[in-house]
Structure formats: C-alpha cells, structure tokens
Amino acid sequence: MRGNFEDTYKALFRRYYAGLLFYATRLVGEDDAEDIVQDVFVEIWRRQDSVEFGEQIQAFLYRSIYTKAINLLKHKAVAENYSAAEIEFYQKRTEYYQPDHSEVIKRIENRELRSEIRQAIDELPDKCKEVFKLSYLHDMKNKDIADVMGISLRTVEAHMYKALKILREKLSYLRMILLFWL
Numbered sequence: 094m095r096g097n098f099e100d101t102y103k104a105l106f107r108r109y110y111a112g113l114l115f116y117a118t119r120l121v122g123e124d125d126a127e128d129i130v131q132d133v134f135v136e137i138w139r140r141q142d143s144v145e146f147g148e149q150i151q152a153f154l155y156r157s158i159y160t161k162a163i164n165l166l167k168h169k170a171v172a173e174n175y176s177a178a179e180i181e182f183y184q185k186r187t188e189y190y191q192p193d194h195s196e197v198i199k200r201i202e203n204r205e206l207r208s209e210i211r212q213a214i215d216e217l218p219d220k221c222k223e224v225f226k227l228s229y230l231h232d233m234k235n236k237d238i239a240d241v242m243g244i245s246l247r248t249v250e251a252h253m254y255k256a257l258k259i260l261r262e263k264l265s266y267l268r269m270i271l272l273f274w275l
Contacts, residue, residue, distance in 0.1 A: 105150065114127060120166075209264070213259075213264055224238055224252035224256060225256040
C-alpha cells in the first residue's frame with residue numbers, strides 16, 4: 094500500500110504542482126506562492142494514512158491553496174498593518190480566484206494540460222512530429238500526408254504508430270491520475 098501511495102503522490106505532484114503554483118501566485122504573489130503549495134503537499138504526505146485520492150482531489154487541492162492563501166493574507170494584514178486599500182485589493186483578488194469560480198480553475202488547468210501536450214509533441218523525432226502534426230493538428234488524411242511529404246503511405250502509418258506510442262508513454266501519468274478520478 095505504501096508504494097502505491099508514493100506513486101500516486103508523485104503523479105499527483107507532477108500533475109497539479111505547476112497549476113497550483115500559478116493559482117497561488119495569483120492569490121499571494123510569487124514570494125509566498127511556492128511555500129503555500131509545498132505546505133499543501135507536505136500536509137498530504139503527513140496524512141497519508143487518512144487521505145483518499147478520489148474524484149474530488151483537484152477541488153481539495155485548490156480549496157487547500159485558497160484557504161492557506163487567505164490565512165496568510167490575514168496574518169500579513171495584521172502583522173504588517175496593511176492599509177484599508179491594500180486589504181480591499183487582496184479581498185477582491187481572493188474573491189476572484191476562489192475555487193468555487195470553476196471557470197478560473199478550468200482555464201488554469203487547460204492551459205497547463207495544453208502546454209504539457211505541446212511539449213511532448215515537440216519532443217517527438219522530426220519525421221514523427223511532422224506526420225503527427227499534419228494528421229492531428231491540420232486534419233490531413235494519411236494519403237495526403239504521404240503525397241505532401243513524398244513518402245509512402247506505409248511510412249506515414251509507421252511514423253504515426255511511433256508518434257502515438259511515444260506520446261502514450263510520455264503522457265501516461267495523466268491516465269494514472271484520471272483513474273483515481275473515476
């Protein structure tokens with residue numbers, strides 16, 4: 094069970110860390126964002142015996158970041174004697190980025206996911222990348238790709254097979270996390 098928790102924890106960290114950091118930065122600024130995100134993951138590690146990775150894990154993570162950010166801002170307001178204008182600014186910012194505003198979270202998550210997929214595609218071997226992009230991004234048929242590239246249909250199919258195999262391997266951790274959501 095312990096090995097399974099560690100694998101799941103690592104996959105969870107890889108999947109959400111960048112998005113949570115982006116979110117926390119919007120709430121508290123760069124200086125404190127990383128500490129907040131790390132605190133949330135440390136807390137999950139400490140409570141590994143009682144934590145369950147289910148379909149609500151994403152909401153839990155964003156809510157945890159939000160709560161820690163609010164607590165930090167309240168503490169700073171008291172400790173640094175913020176002016177009324179500064180307090181109002183932070184309140185408006187935290188209201189906008191509240192996890193219940195799911196559109197904000199969806200945009201953050203979608204941007205992160207698209208970036209990971211683009212990076213994986215860019216790391217494909219040159220011919221595989223070209224064939225893959227023509228097929229999936231430009232919606233071309235294999236025959237048309239073969240004509241444009243001056244290669245056989247069989248070669249196009251081989252490049253597509255190789256590209257899809259590489260992408261499945263590179264992005265396999267996304268499937269692992271999806272299994273925990275279902």
